[in-house]
Every structure is written in structure tokens, then in C-alpha cells.
């Protein structure tokens with residue numbers, strides 16, 4: 108789990124730099140600071156399980172086993188990318204390993220997840236679907252429709268709310284009266300659990316229980332992970348809506364540093380191993396950048412290929 112969090116951080120940090128240099132077209136929403144949620148949850152999943160992701164989805168895709176090279180090439184708009192360079196950051200999918208798609212539509216994954224879970228149930232498999240979404244997305248109608256149908260049909264789905272305190276520039280307290288999104292589970296008669304989303308072990312344990320329930324046929328759970336995004340809503344956002352002190356406070360609670368400290372204390376990891384994991388992740392990212400930059404752009408004639416109506 109430590110390695111996965113470090114890989115995500117290294118990928119995202121480099122993507123931020125490349126975006127600033129104009130090498131990545133389109134919009135980019137970084138996940139830095141939230142790594143423990145994707146990793147703690149996805150570490151409980153099998154390749155055959157499903158996830159649905161969001162506009163801030165790089166961490167989810169890497170944690171579920173997504174190919175870093177295909178992701179980077181997609182961000183660069185190149186042919187070797189997941190969508191042949193035509194989708195970009197918000198449209199990464201790899202159905203073979205259960206990544207049903209990142210989604211630029213806020214709340215777009217909630218009903219898709221219910222559908223995937225219904226399909227698993229009808230086919231009689233033990234596949235679980237995990238749906239990632241934000242505090243802002245929990246105000247969408249799809250949240251209520253998705254949770255309602257999942258609860259009445261007892262579907263094998265875990266709804267994971269990544270509460271990073273903001274919907275674009277709007278603090279959570281200004282867009283919802285509840286402090287804990289997990290409280291909304293009560294309206295659907297399903298368990299609602301809130302955990303420290305920066306504590307990868309806490310997330311892992313809570314997700315293990317929720318995923319176990321779903322796999323055993325005991326229905327959905329709403330799991331809320333309280334976390335924070337260090338970067339702006341999108342790359343280039345001046346973040347005038349929050350204070351430097353608030354950001355610094357959350358940086359002190361860095362999920363990677365916290366877990367590193369814990370592993371060192373337990374003597375499960377040495378400082379040398381931690382450094383080698385860090386340099387290994389950086390080398391992997393550089394390799395992905397090199398492959399992406401060397402891959403050709405799709406030709407204009409390909410613009411109308413792979414379209415479904």
C-alpha cells in the first residue's frame with residue numbers, strides 16, 4: 108500500500124509539472140493528498156471487481172491496477188493512450204481489470220455502479236463494485252437514485268465518498284447541512300461509516316468490512332473518507348477560497364508521511380527501502396513520460412472512429 112501511494116503521488120506530481128509546461132492538453136484535476144483512500148479501498152479488490160471513478164480519477168485507476176504508460180499517453184493525447192489519445196484525463200477506462208471509467212459528469216458513476224452491481228448479482232458472480240465520488244456529488248440526484256436502488260435490491264456495491272471538504276470553491280458546510288455525508292445512508296437503510304481518509308489502514312479496514320458485506324450478499328454500504336486535496340480544483344486554480352494555514356495543516360497530515368512513519372516504527376520498512384520505493388516510482392513515471400512523448404498523435408481521420416450513438 109505504501110508503494111502504491113508513492114506511485115500515485117509521483118505520477119500526479121509529474122503530471123502537474125508537465126501540465127504547467129503545456130505538454131498535457133485539456134483539464135487536469137489532481138488527487139495529491141487523497142492517496143490513502145484509493146489505495147486503502149482498492150487493496151481489498153480483486154482484478155474482476157469493478158470501480159467507477161471521477162474527474163479526479165488517476166489515483167483510483169492506478170490503485171486498481173491501471174497501466175501507468177497507457178494513462179500517461181492518454182494524458183498526452185497520444186495513440187498509445189487508453190482511449191487512443193482522444194479522451195484525456197477524465198476518460199480513463201480499462202474494462203479488463205474492472206475500471207469502468209473515470210467520469211467528467213459529477214455523480215455520473217453512482218448509477219453506473221448500481222448497474223454494474225446488478226449485473227454481477229444477476230450473473231451470480233461474487234464481483235463487488237466500488238463507486239468513488241466526492242462530497243459535492245452526494246448532492247446529485249444520481250446519489251439518491253443509486254443508493255436507493257442499491258439498497259432495495261441489496262446490490263453488491265460500496266459507495267465511497269471522498270470528502271475533501273470542497274466542491275470546486277464551495278466549502279462543504281456551504282453546500283450541505285450534514286457534517287458527515289455517511290449520515291445520508293440512514294435514509295436508505297444501509298450502514299454509513301465515516302473514517303479518517305488520510306489513514307490508509309483505517310480506510311483499508313473499513314473498506315474490507317464493507318466489501319466483505321457486499322461480497323457476502325448483505326448489500327451496500329456508504330463509506331465516507333475524510334480527506335483533503337492539496338492542489339486546486341483543477342490545475343491553474345488560484346484557490347482563493349481557502350487559507351494557506353488550512354492547506355499547511357492538512358499537509359502536516361500527509362497520508363504517505365504518516366504511513367511511512369508508522370511502517371518505520373513497526374520496523375516493517377527501513378529508510379533505505381522507503382527511499383528506493385520513492386526512486387523506483389519516479390523512474391517508472393519518467394519511463395511512462397518518455398513512452399508517451401514518443402507515441403504519435405492520432406490522425407485527424409481517426410476522430411470519428413470508436414464513436415457510439
Ligand SMILES: Cc1ncc(C[n+]2csc(CCOP(=O)(O)OP(=O)(O)O)c2C)c(N)n1
Pocket residue numbers: 162163211212213214240241242243244245271273274275340
Ligand atoms: C453534472 C455536473 N455538474 C457540474 C459539474 C461541474 N463540476 C465539476 S467538478 C465539480 C465539483 C465536484 O466536487 P466533488 O464531487 O466534491 O469532487 P471533488 O472535485 O472535490 O473531488 C463540479 C460542480 C459537472 N462536471 N457535472
